[in-house]
Amino acid sequence: MYILQTTTKKIMSKQIFREKVPNNLLFNLLERICLKTHNYFLFDTNAFKKMVFNNQHVEFLEALKSYYHVGKSFYIERDIAYNMFTTILRQICKHNAIMYTSQIKYNESNYNIQYMVYFQ
Numbered sequence: 437m438y439i440l441q442t443t444t445k446k447i448m449s450k451q452i453f454r455e456k457v458p459n460n461l462l463f464n465l466l467e468r469i470c471l472k473t474h475n476y477f478l479f480d481t482n483a484f485k486k487m488v489f490n491n492q493h494v495e496f497l498e499a500l501k502s503y504y505h506v507g508k509s510f511y512i513e514r515d516i517a518y519n520m521f522t523t524i525l526r527q528i529c530k531h532n533a534i535m536y537t538s539q540i541k542y543n544e545s546n547y548n549i550q551y552m553v554y555f556q
Contacts, residue, residue, distance in 0.1 A: 457503045465496045476552040484518045
């Protein structure tokens with residue numbers, strides 16, 4: 437049963453990407469927009485707003501177009517929102533075996549999901 441699940445997971449990632457996305461493409465973006473600690477980048481709504489304000493997502497999504505299958509390119513062609521961008525972030529991390537964790541933060545009846553993307 438366990439082998440079947442891991443096999444399915446690998447097949448699903450091959451259905452999204454044509455080839456492996458270079459890690460430096462992701463880490464260069466995170467370096468510019470995220471809070472960096474000693475072993476991870478913290479991606480949250482503040483980092484997302486900084487990225488959108490400086491239009492850094494446009495160049496990143498353009499670079500990703502050649503790695504996505506044509507049928508899955510809608511992930512990077514639609515208007516960007518926080519949840520949509522975190523989907524792309526999680527897809528790349530899962531495909532490249534980059535460890536990440538998420539944490540839900542509640543503040544004044546609102547919740548935000550923070551992602552810690554580990555680079556070590």
